[in-house]
Amino acid sequence: MRQKGVALVLVLWIVTLLSIMAGSFALSMRRESSIMFGLKSVAQAQAYAEAGIAMAQMMMLQSDPLKRWQADGQIYEFRFDRALIRVQMLAESGKVDLNQADLKLLQRVLSQAPIEAEKQARIADAIIDWRDKDDTAREDGAEKREYKKAGLKYVPRNEAFQSLEELQMVLGMDSELYDWLEPFITIHSGKSSVDLKKASAELRLILEDEDEKRTGAGLRKTPSRSVPVTPVDEQSEGDFDMPETGEEQDNSSNTDVLTIVSEAMIDEEITATVHALVKRVDEGSAPFSIVQWRPKYTKARSLFAVEMENY
Incomplete structure (x- = not known):
């Protein structure tokens, strides 16, 4: 009788183990099917x-x-x-062309960026310094000396931007600001101004005159x-x-x-x-x-x- 009892317990344990394995396999298959x-x-x-x-x-x-x-x-x-x-x-x-926009246009766009006013001025000047031909930094800008002082292993191109992604290399630019700017900028317009009839609603609101904002005529x-x-x-x-x-x-x-x-x-x-x-x-x-x-x-x-x- 004792041997039969031991055998019964052993069988129950085996059945339980097999049930657990089968359930685990079924769950695994269901997850893989879902994936x-x-x-x-x-x-x-x-x-x-x-x-x-x-x-x-x-x-x-x-x-x-x-x-x-x-x-x-x-x-x-x-x-x-x-x-x-x-x-x-x-x-x-x-859109705003990084290679053609003047300082005033860049400052106007950056004025609505989620950064402090002091940084807005620095970024605008740094963009101009990146693309201009000289090594003389603007008032709030950055040229070779400023990049080396910041510990960077590269210096401004002093030529036109070759891609939008290159803007991320400008001193002071971070990923959050770049993501905010990206929908508004280009290097393919070839124009110093923005065609507001073809601009996004957000950019139109940024670039319209203050008088127009007050009167609603913009x-x-x-x-x-x-x-x-x-x-x-x-x-x-x-x-x-x-x-x-x-x-x-x-x-x-x-x-x-x-x-x-x-x-x-x-x-x-x-x-x-x-x-x-x-x-x-x-x-x-x-x-x-x-x-x-x-x-x-x-x-x-x-x-x-x-x-x-x-x-």
């Missing part, structure tokens, strides 16, 4: 976001001004298969012309209608260089964003060339954010 499903969904959202870039390029080529998408900051929305896609385009001429955020596009699968080939907006439209979408941000959402929770800098070309088979392509772009404000609804 794989998430990765698949993210990959699908990424592909849909890339499709949004292609759609934007095609819609900018529409011959009808009422159907043509404009590079003026408004948000366009359309459905494609499982995804809801939003696209925003901004002409580089509607170039404030334009009424939203972010009208939905008829879903692709419900249209006939080549027919992409966009309702009239009641505002006169021009050929501003035919800008030489522009930024396209496309964000796709599937299952109302999974999103992916692609950021592309494209240039319009008049020769060759492709009407646009890619200057910069940033897939899985996470620094841009979500086009599905509540504050973006009025664009």
Whole structure:
């Protein structure tokens, strides 16, 4: 009897152990399946976001001004298969060119930056010193001596900025300030001024005159012309209608260089964003060339954010 009792206990322990192992294996498989499903969904959202870039390029080529998408900051929305896609385009001429802007324009933009006034002046002067040809520091600027004094192993280029990322090397610049500035700056405009008609709402508010701010007569955020596009699968080939907006439209979408941000959402929770800098070309088979392509772009404000609804 004792041996039978020991055998029974042993069997119970083995069954318990096997049950625990089976449960652990099932839980592990469920987690792996969930991870794989998430990765698949993210990959699908990424592909849909890339499709949004292609759609934007095609819609900018529409011959009808009422159907043509404009590079003026408004948000366009359309459905494609499982995804809801939003696209925003901004002409580089509607941004501050780091290589052309004078000190006054740089100071005006930096005046709204989340830094103290003293640092605003230092950064503006340091940007000018980085790109000018001499080694003489401005009043609040920085040249070779200041960079060496700060313990840095590099000195100002004393030439034009070659990329936006180079701005992070300017003395006093940090990641927080750079992230704040990035949507407002460019090196592709080639102009010393900003085309406010093509600027983002935030930049227009920064650059408008103080008198205009008080009277409300300035170039404030334009009424939203972010009208939905008829879903692709419900249209006939080549027919992409966009309702009239009641505002006169021009050929501003035919800008030489522009930024396209496309964000796709599937299952109302999974999103992916692609950021592309494209240039319009008049020769060759492709009407646009890619200057910069940033897939899985996470620094841009979500086009599905509540504050973006009025664009």
